[in-house]
Amino acid sequence: xxxxxxxxxxxxLLQTPAPFSAIRSFSMExxxxxxxxxxxxxxxxxxxxxxxxxxxxxxxxxxxxEWTMHRIVGGCEETGFITKGDANAQIDQDxxxxxxxxxxxxxxxxxxxxxxxxxxxIGYLFLFFSEQLKNTFxxxxxxALLALLIILRPRAT
Numbered sequence: 078x079x080x081x082x083x084x085x086x087x088x089x090l091l092q093t094p095a096p097f098s099a100i101r102s103f104s105m106e107x108x109x110x111x112x113x114x115x116x117x118x119x120x121x122x123x124x125x126x127x128x129x130x131x132x133x134x135x136x137x138x139x140x141x142x143e144w145t146m147h148r149i150v151g152g153c154e155e156t157g158f159i160t161k162g163d164a165n166a167q168i169d170q171d172x173x174x175x176x177x178x179x180x181x182x183x184x185x186x187x188x189x190x191x192x193x194x195x196x197x198x199i200g201y202l203f204l205f206f207s208e209q210l211k212n213t214f215x216x217x218x219x220x221a222l223l224a225l226l227i228i229l230r231p232r233a234t
Contacts, residue, residue: 096119097114098117098133098144099114099199100112103164104163104164106163108131108192108193109163109186111200112197112198112201114199114203116187116195117146117183117185117186118184118187119184126149127149129148130186131147131148131186132158132160132182132185132186133185133186134181134183135181141174144183145160145169147169148162148163149177151168152177154179157177
Protein backbone atom coordinates (compact mmCIF):
# COMPACT_ATOMS: atom_id res chain seq x y z
CA UNK A 78 0.00 0.00 0.00
CA UNK A 79 2.89 2.37 0.77
CA UNK A 80 4.35 1.70 -2.68
CA UNK A 81 1.00 2.50 -4.28
CA UNK A 82 0.75 5.79 -2.41
CA UNK A 83 4.33 6.93 -3.00
CA UNK A 84 4.70 5.77 -6.61
CA UNK A 85 2.88 8.68 -8.36
CA UNK A 86 4.79 11.26 -6.31
CA UNK A 87 8.11 9.66 -7.27
CA UNK A 88 6.93 9.83 -10.87
CA UNK A 89 6.34 13.59 -10.59
CA LEU A 90 9.71 14.19 -8.91
CA LEU A 91 11.79 11.95 -11.23
CA GLN A 92 9.81 12.76 -14.37
CA THR A 93 9.39 9.08 -15.25
CA PRO A 94 6.21 7.08 -15.54
CA ALA A 95 5.53 5.27 -12.29
CA PRO A 96 4.60 1.60 -12.03
CA PHE A 97 1.13 3.01 -11.31
CA SER A 98 -0.07 6.05 -13.22
CA ALA A 99 -3.24 8.09 -12.90
CA ILE A 100 -5.05 8.74 -16.17
CA ARG A 101 -5.32 12.53 -16.67
CA SER A 102 -7.66 12.78 -19.67
CA PHE A 103 -10.54 11.12 -21.47
CA SER A 104 -8.60 10.29 -24.67
CA MET A 105 -8.57 6.53 -24.00
CA GLU A 106 -12.27 6.08 -23.20
CA UNK A 107 -14.00 3.68 -22.84
CA UNK A 108 -11.02 1.47 -21.92
CA UNK A 109 -9.40 4.05 -19.62
CA UNK A 110 -10.86 7.25 -18.24
CA UNK A 111 -9.69 10.17 -16.12
CA UNK A 112 -9.17 9.00 -12.56
CA UNK A 113 -8.29 5.39 -13.37
CA UNK A 114 -5.06 4.08 -11.82
CA UNK A 115 -3.20 2.05 -14.44
CA UNK A 116 -0.32 -0.34 -14.01
CA UNK A 117 2.71 0.41 -16.21
CA UNK A 118 5.32 -2.23 -17.00
CA UNK A 119 8.68 -0.60 -17.86
CA UNK A 120 10.26 -1.62 -21.16
CA UNK A 121 13.72 -1.32 -22.69
CA UNK A 122 15.21 -0.85 -26.17
CA UNK A 123 14.88 -4.58 -26.92
CA UNK A 124 11.15 -4.78 -26.20
CA UNK A 125 9.01 -6.06 -29.07
CA UNK A 126 6.04 -3.67 -29.30
CA UNK A 127 2.89 -4.92 -30.99
CA UNK A 128 -0.11 -3.28 -32.57
CA UNK A 129 -2.97 -2.65 -30.10
CA UNK A 130 -0.63 -2.33 -27.09
CA UNK A 131 -1.19 0.67 -24.88
CA UNK A 132 2.17 2.41 -24.44
CA UNK A 133 3.50 5.32 -22.37
CA UNK A 134 5.74 7.75 -24.26
CA UNK A 135 7.29 11.19 -24.10
CA UNK A 136 9.86 13.19 -26.08
CA UNK A 137 10.46 16.75 -24.86
CA UNK A 138 12.60 17.64 -27.88
CA UNK A 139 9.82 16.53 -30.25
CA UNK A 140 7.02 18.47 -28.55
CA UNK A 141 5.63 15.63 -26.41
CA UNK A 142 6.10 17.31 -23.02
CA GLU A 143 3.78 15.13 -20.91
CA TRP A 144 3.75 11.37 -20.51
CA THR A 145 1.10 10.13 -22.93
CA MET A 146 -0.67 6.77 -22.77
CA HIS A 147 -2.11 5.82 -26.17
CA ARG A 148 -2.54 2.70 -28.26
CA ILE A 149 -0.21 1.60 -31.08
CA VAL A 150 -2.37 1.44 -34.21
CA GLY A 151 0.35 1.07 -36.83
CA GLY A 152 3.94 1.68 -37.83
CA CYS A 153 7.05 -0.22 -36.82
CA GLU A 154 10.38 0.13 -35.01
CA GLU A 155 12.21 1.37 -38.11
CA THR A 156 9.86 4.18 -39.16
CA GLY A 157 8.20 4.87 -35.80
CA PHE A 158 4.86 3.85 -34.34
CA ILE A 159 1.50 5.41 -35.12
CA THR A 160 -0.51 6.00 -31.94
CA LYS A 161 -4.04 7.07 -31.11
CA GLY A 162 -6.21 7.64 -28.09
CA ASP A 163 -9.19 5.27 -28.35
CA ALA A 164 -11.64 8.17 -28.00
CA ASN A 165 -9.81 10.42 -30.47
CA ALA A 166 -11.04 10.77 -34.05
CA GLN A 167 -7.53 11.17 -35.48
CA ILE A 168 -4.18 9.50 -34.95
CA ASP A 169 -1.57 11.41 -32.96
CA GLN A 170 0.55 11.80 -36.09
CA ASP A 171 -2.08 13.93 -37.90
CA UNK A 172 -0.28 17.16 -37.11
CA UNK A 173 0.18 16.57 -33.38
CA UNK A 174 3.20 14.28 -32.95
CA UNK A 175 5.82 12.73 -35.21
CA UNK A 176 5.89 8.91 -35.42
CA UNK A 177 6.73 7.55 -31.95
CA UNK A 178 10.27 6.20 -31.79
CA UNK A 179 10.99 3.13 -29.69
CA UNK A 180 13.39 5.02 -27.40
CA UNK A 181 10.59 7.46 -26.45
CA UNK A 182 8.47 4.62 -25.04
CA UNK A 183 9.02 3.98 -21.34
CA UNK A 184 6.46 1.27 -20.71
CA UNK A 185 3.31 -0.62 -21.63
CA UNK A 186 0.01 -1.00 -19.83
CA UNK A 187 -0.39 -4.74 -19.15
CA UNK A 188 -3.66 -6.26 -20.30
CA UNK A 189 -5.65 -9.37 -19.57
CA UNK A 190 -7.25 -10.11 -22.93
CA UNK A 191 -8.70 -6.82 -24.14
CA UNK A 192 -8.83 -5.27 -20.65
CA UNK A 193 -6.03 -3.00 -19.47
CA UNK A 194 -5.24 -3.64 -15.80
CA UNK A 195 -6.58 -0.68 -13.85
CA UNK A 196 -8.18 0.40 -10.60
CA UNK A 197 -11.07 2.81 -11.28
CA UNK A 198 -11.32 6.15 -9.42
CA ILE A 199 -8.19 5.76 -7.23
CA GLY A 200 -6.23 7.97 -9.62
CA TYR A 201 -8.31 11.02 -8.67
CA LEU A 202 -6.49 11.19 -5.34
CA PHE A 203 -3.11 11.33 -7.08
CA LEU A 204 -4.34 13.76 -9.72
CA PHE A 205 -5.48 16.13 -7.00
CA PHE A 206 -2.12 16.06 -5.22
CA SER A 207 0.01 16.24 -8.37
CA GLU A 208 -2.03 19.18 -9.66
CA GLN A 209 -1.82 20.90 -6.27
CA LEU A 210 1.98 20.46 -6.05
CA LYS A 211 2.11 23.41 -8.46
CA ASN A 212 0.14 25.53 -5.97
CA THR A 213 2.89 26.78 -3.63
CA PHE A 214 0.45 28.20 -1.07
CA UNK A 215 -1.44 24.91 -0.72
CA UNK A 216 1.78 22.88 -0.67
CA UNK A 217 3.35 25.02 2.07
CA UNK A 218 0.09 24.93 4.06
CA UNK A 219 -0.04 21.12 3.83
CA UNK A 220 3.60 20.84 4.92
CA ALA A 221 2.98 23.22 7.84
CA LEU A 222 -0.04 21.18 8.96
CA LEU A 223 1.97 17.98 8.71
CA ALA A 224 4.78 19.52 10.80
CA LEU A 225 2.23 20.73 13.35
CA LEU A 226 0.69 17.25 13.61
CA ILE A 227 4.12 15.73 14.19
CA ILE A 228 5.02 18.30 16.85
CA LEU A 229 1.69 18.10 18.70
CA ARG A 230 1.16 14.35 18.59
CA PRO A 231 0.96 12.65 21.99
CA ARG A 232 4.19 11.01 23.00
CA ALA A 233 4.42 7.62 24.64
CA THR A 234 6.00 7.74 28.07
